[in-house]
Amino acid sequence: MAKTVRKSQKAELAGREARSSAPAGDFVIADGEPLNLHNRYLAAFLSWLVPGAGHYYQGRALKACIYFASIMACIIIGLVVSGGRCVYASWNLQEKRWQFILQAGVGLQAVPAVVQNWRKGNNNPSLFQGWFFDKNEPGPFAAPDSNAQLDQWHKNTASGFDLGSLYTMIAGLLNFLAIFDAFSGPLPPPTGNRPKAKATGQADGASEDIAKG
Numbered sequence: 001m002a003k004t005v006r007k008s009q010k011a012e013l014a015g016r017e018a019r020s021s022a023p024a025g026d027f028v029i030a031d032g033e034p035l036n037l038h039n040r041y042l043a044a045f046l047s048w049l050v051p052g053a054g055h056y057y058q059g060r061a062l063k064a065c066i067y068f069a070s071i072m073a074c075i076i077i078g079l080v081v082s083g084g085r086c087v088y089a090s091w092n093l094q095e096k097r098w099q100f101i102l103q104a105g106v107g108l109q110a111v112p113a114v115v116q117n118w119r120k121g122n123n124n125p126s127l128f129q130g131w132f133f134d135k136n137e138p139g140p141f142a143a144p145d146s147n148a149q150l151d152q153w154h155k156n157t158a159s160g161f162d163l164g165s166l167y168t169m170i171a172g173l174l175n176f177l178a179i180f181d182a183f184s185g186p187l188p189p190p191t192g193n194r195p196k197a198k199a200t201g202q203a204d205g206a207s208e209d210i211a212k213g
Contacts, residue, residue, distance in 0.1 A: 028185035054182035074171035082164025105172025
């Protein structure tokens with residue numbers, strides 16, 4: 001117990017010294033060392049916009065690469081198996097696209113979908129219409145024009161549309177974890193002090209029972 005207290009005191013002292021000598025920023029203690037999160041709000045926003053960007057801004061390059069590779073892999077796979085149609089925003093009488101709530105966890109796919117939905121609400125043609133799909137089809141990240149068109153998208157990809165929706169939703173959920181990590185820093189490991197205290201208490205109780213017996 002005394003060693004654990006001394007170790008935590010040393011880590012706290014190291015953190016104070018780093019904060020006094022290092023540039024301004026938000027500091028946390030990670031693995032006994034001070035970690036500068038810089039502007040955590042900006043880091044969280046960058047992480048939402050592009051997976052891993054907030055960690056790269058904080059100088060945590062390895063985590064940035066891991067988050068970027070894993071989350072972007074989910075998005076790319078989802079778009080490929082769905083024919084590029086599974087990410088779009090729609091909340092009207094025709095369709096309430098609740099899957100987009102989770103997909104919006106990644107700004108890289110959420111922003112263009114919101115822009116396309118805004119244009120459709122103002123009766124403007126979707127951006128890049130005819131560039132990647134047929135001229136009569138909406139542009140990328142745009143909602144279908146009718147239920148019949150949505151049914152056709154499902155038919156063209158078989159189960160790929162639903163599978164793509166699932167992959168892009170998983171990407172959004174994973175990025176929520178990345179945003180939290182960029183904002184608050186890595187979680188500290190459990191110290192294991194409570195079980196020891198409990199075990200000590202049980203041992204004391206047992207010794208008292210023996211003494212009474």
